[in-house]
Every structure is written in C-alpha cells, then in structure tokens.
Amino acid sequence: xxxxxxxxxxxxxxxxxxxxxxxxxxxxxxxxxxxxxxxxxxxxxxxxxxxxxxxxxxxxxxxxxxxxxxxxxxxxxxxx
Amino acid sequence: xxxxxxxxxxxxxxxxxxxxxxxxxxxxxxxxxxxxxxxxxxxxxxxxxxxxxxxxxxxxxxxxxxxxxxxxxxxxxxxxxxxxxxxxxxxxxxxxxxxxxxxxxxxxxxxxxxxxxxxxxxxxxxxxxxxxxxxxxxxxxxxxxxxxxxxxxxxxxxxxxxxxxxxxxxxxxxxxxxxxxxxxxxxxxxxxxxxxxxxxxxxxxxxxxxxxxxxxxxxxxxxxxxxxxxxxxxxxxxxxxxxxxxxxxxxxxxxxxxxxxxxxxxxxxxxxxxxxxxxxxxxxxxxxxxxxxxxxxxxxxxxxxxxxxxxxxxxxxxxxxxxxxxxxxxxxxxxxxxxxxxxxxxxxxxxxxxxxxxxxxxxxxxxxxxxxxxxxxxxxxxxxxxxxxxxxxxxxxxxx
Numbered sequence: 001x002x003x004x005x006x007x008x009x010x011x012x013x014x015x016x017x018x019x020x021x022x023x024x025x026x027x028x029x030x031x032x033x034x035x036x037x038x039x040x041x042x043x044x045x046x047x048x049x050x051x052x053x054x055x056x057x058x059x060x061x062x063x064x065x066x067x068x069x070x071x072x073x074x075x076x077x078x079x080x
Numbered sequence: 081x082x083x084x085x086x087x088x089x090x091x092x093x094x095x096x097x098x099x100x101x102x103x104x105x106x107x108x109x110x111x112x113x114x115x116x117x118x119x120x121x122x123x124x125x126x127x128x129x130x131x132x133x134x135x136x137x138x139x140x141x142x143x144x145x146x147x148x149x150x151x152x153x154x155x156x157x158x159x160x161x162x163x164x165x166x167x168x169x170x171x172x173x174x175x176x177x178x179x180x181x182x183x184x185x186x187x188x189x190x191x192x193x194x195x196x197x198x199x200x201x202x203x204x205x206x207x208x209x210x211x212x213x214x215x216x217x218x219x220x221x222x223x224x225x226x227x228x229x230x231x232x233x234x235x236x237x238x239x240x241x242x243x244x245x246x247x248x249x250x251x252x253x254x255x256x257x258x259x260x261x262x263x264x265x266x267x268x269x270x271x272x273x274x275x276x277x278x279x280x281x282x283x284x285x286x287x288x289x290x291x292x293x294x295x296x297x298x299x300x301x302x303x304x305x306x307x308x309x310x311x312x313x314x315x316x317x318x319x320x321x322x323x324x325x326x327x328x329x330x331x332x333x334x335x336x337x338x339x340x341x342x343x344x345x346x347x348x349x350x351x352x353x354x355x356x357x358x359x360x361x362x363x364x365x366x367x368x369x370x371x372x373x374x375x376x377x378x379x380x381x382x383x384x385x386x387x388x389x390x391x392x393x394x395x396x397x398x399x400x401x402x403x404x405x406x407x408x409x410x411x412x413x414x415x416x417x418x419x420x421x422x423x424x425x426x427x428x429x430x431x432x433x434x435x436x437x438x439x440x441x442x443x444x445x446x447x448x449x450x451x452x453x454x455x456x457x458x459x460x461x462x463x464x465x466x467x468x469x470x471x472x473x474x475x476x477x478x479x480x
Contacts, residue, residue: 039440040444040445043235047237049246050246054250056234056248056250058233058234
C-alpha cells in the first residue's frame with residue numbers, strides 16, 4: 001500500500017516546474033484557479049504524472065479532477 | 081435570470097479589444113466574386129487566395145462543373161432525406177464506387193461533411209469499455225467524436241511515437257483500442273510518423289484510424305495520403321477524408337477493408353439522422369475523385385509551389401511551423417494575436433488572403449498565418465505572394 005504522503009510529495013515535485021508563482025500546495029489547491037494552468041500545461045503535467053507512476057489518467061477522469069488532493073487519490077487508486 | 085451567454089463574455093471582450101485597435105475583423109471576410117481556384121474579389125479588390133484548402137484546384141474544373149450541372153437537371157436540387165431512407169440516389173452510390181477505386185479498398189461510406197465522418201465513425205466503433213488513443217493536437221471533429229461516444233479517451237504528445245507506445249502498453253491488453261491519427265496536421269502542416277505509430281499500435285492489438293483530409297489527392301504515389309507515402313496504407317483500418325479540400329466540393333467519407341464495415345450504415349447516427357448531400361454535389365465529387373487519380377503532374381507542381389514558398393518565406397526572415405515543407409500547408413508563426421491580425425490585414429490590403437488561426441484551434445497557444453497552396457497557383461503567383469509577404473511583413477515590423 002502506497003503511503004499517501006509519499007504520493008503527495010511526488011506529485012508536488014512534478015507540479016514544481018509548472019508552479020510559476022510558487023503557490024503553496026495543499027489537498028485543496030486547484031489546478032485551474034490556484035495554479036492558473038491552461039490546457040497545455042495540464043497536458044504536459046498529466047504526461048509527467050502518467051510516466052512517473054506508470055498509469056493512465058484518461059481525459060474522462062481528468063475532467064473530474066480539480067484539486068491536488070483529488071489527483072493524489074486518483075493516482076493511489078490507479079496504481080493499486 | 082442567469083444570462084446563459086455570460087460565459088462568452090471573455091471572448092466577446094477579446095474580440096472588441098482586437099477590433100478597437102482598428103484592424104478589420106479577420107473572421108468575417110466576404111468573397112464578393114470568385115474568379116478561379118486562386119483568385120477572388122474581396123473588399124472590391126482582386127485577391128490571391130492562399131488559404132482555401134483547394135489543393136488541387138478542382139472547384140472550377142470544367143468536367144467537375146459539367147457533371148454537377150447534369151445531375152442538377154436530372155435529379156433535382158436536393159435529396160430531402162437520409163441516406164438510409166430516400167436520400168441515396170445513383171450518384172451517391174457512384175461516388176462511393178469512385179472512392180473504392182481511388183483507395184483500392186472494399187468499402188466506402190459517404191457522409192454529409194468530413195466533420196460528420198469523424199464524429200460518426202469514432203463515436204460508433206469505440207464504445208463503453210473501449211479506449212481511444214489520440215494525438216493531443218487532433219482536429220475538433222475527432223475530439224467531438226470522442227465526446228459523443230462512451231469510450232475512455234487517452235491523449236499522447238503530438239507526433240511522439242514513444243508516448244503513444246507507453247500509453248498503449250499501460251492499457252488492459254484485452255480491451256478494444258482505437259488509435260486515431262492524422263496524416264497531415266492542419267495547423268502547422270506537419271506530417272505524422274505513421275509508419276512507426278501504426279507499427280506500435282498494431283503490436284498493441286489496436287485498430288487504427290487515419291484522417292487524411294489534408295493529404296488526399298496530393299501526398300502518396302496515387303494521392304491516397306501519408307499512409308500510402310510511408311508504405312503502411314494496408315495496415316490502416318479506417319481512412320477518413322473529405323471532399324471539401326482536394327476534391328473541391330463538400331462531403332466526408334470513410335473507406336475501409338473491414339469485412340463487416342457495411343453495418344455502419346445502420347448504426348452510425350451522424351450518417352442515419354441527417355440529410356444526404358445533393359445529387360449535383362455527388363456527381364461533381366465522383367468526377368473530381370476520378371480525375372485526381374491521374375493528377376501526378378499537378379501533384380508535382382504543387383510540391384514545387386510548397387517548396388518555393390517555404391524557402392522564400394524563410395529567406396525573408398519569417399518563423400515557420402515546420403523546418404522543411406511537408407505538405408501544401410505552410411504556417412507562419414506570429415508573435416501574438418494583435419500583430420497576427422495586423423499582418424493578416426496588411427496582406428489583405430496587398431491583395432493576398434491567408435487564414436488567421438489562433439487558440440484554441442492552434443497548438444501551444446500560437447497565432448498563425450496559415451497558407452495553403454493550390455496546384456493552380458502559377459510560379460508567377462507564388463513569386464508575387466512572396467513580394468506581398470515582404471511588403472506586409474516590413475510594414476508591420478514582423479520582419480526587418
């Protein structure tokens with residue numbers, strides 16, 4: 001069983017290069033409003049997460065994921 | 081009451097800001113007169129057309145026009161019905177025969193537009209529990225086809241074979257998979273590495289659909305597209321195409337060798353629940369497709385045009401979408417929307433029409449002046465086009 005904090009930290013590492021304003025990260029941080037990502041940044045980031053955890057996050061799933069916390073939970077679910 | 085239109089306010093504002101700078105609206109051009117595949121009258125001025133997708137110049141081909149007129153007289157103005165009810169006339173069948181001859185494939189199905197062909201085929205063949213794997217830069221009709229269906233959608237980085245392969249390997253081996261690719265991507269005019277992409281797709285047990293809208297009639301020995309050019313057309317399960325580019329009319333199609341393909345006519349909603357194209361359009365299209373089979377001289381001249389324009393624009397100092405000319409589309413990259421619109425207007429004032437393309441249609445948030453060449457552009461016209469680019473580019477400060 002993957003430790004949630006470990007996954008959160010890894011996700012945070014992957015967010016860092018795209019976190020231009022140095023926004024503080026928590027479970028509640030939203031990609032669209034807090035991080036102000038456009039669709040291209042999302043695409044690059046999703047590819048990075050997929051490759052790091054060796055998973056697929058379909059576009060159908062991406063539509064449901066709005067916050068960092070939701071992404072961490074999805075990664076844990078997909079990786080189990 | 082909540083105004084449902086309030087969600088469009090940012091776009092309305094952007095448009096107003098752009099027009100406030102004094103430029104003409106780039107998205108409401110009217111052609112008052114069309115003189116040939118390459119010349120029209122816009123704003124009272126004779127204008128060279130360099131943004132029409134009319135790659136092979138078939139719109140004014142005398143045989144194509146004659147066939148349409150004859151069908152108009154014999155079969156009337158329209159079909160008033162669906163292909164599966166009263167909307168299949170002699171010429172609808174004939175154009176499907178022409179497509180089978182053109183592609184040397186067993187089945188052909190004609191839709192009312194290319195958009196509907198992608199919408200229909202993609203949403204119908206990939207169902208619940210299946211996966212669609214597509215290039216992130218895919219055309220809107222491909223995305224809309226995914227949205228309309230029930231499959232899971234997986235995107236990979238543009239033209240990246242390794243990214244595609246990795247994602248295919250992560251999917252359940254037993255699940256149905258459809259890989260959707262394009263031969264030529266219409267925004268930058270770049271070509272896909274179909275050979276490698278189709279190989280990794282087949283190794284993963286996926287079916288492959290290739291949209292060859294922008295390559296038909298031009299790329300490949302018989303003009304069948306990029307898959308033919310790269311020697312992998314036999315491994316493509318479905319080719320999607322359109323009549324509104326090289327064929328010079330309107331309509332869309334899918335060709336396939338799948339033995340059960342004909343069932344699509346019963347289950348594909350964008351085919352069933354819409355009116356069939358007018359007989360005149362079908363007759364013109366069939367004639368055009370058969371003429372395109374023998375278009376190798378025109379293809380050679382179009383390549384020449386593409387190479388000359390690409391080199392000329394580069395030498396002038398413009399930034400282009402591709403390092404080398406790969407298709408009949410050459411995209412000139414603009415620094416931003418405002419200067420792109422200024423340059424677009426300066427070209428139009430100099431009697432040259434190109435497409436202004438901007439996000440979200442373009443990749444990476446780019447503003448592009450997209451040029452599409454025609455086999456009917458003369459070498460003199462291409463030289464003239466370059467002169468006008470030089471004048472407009474210097475006037476707007478895009479080049480020095």
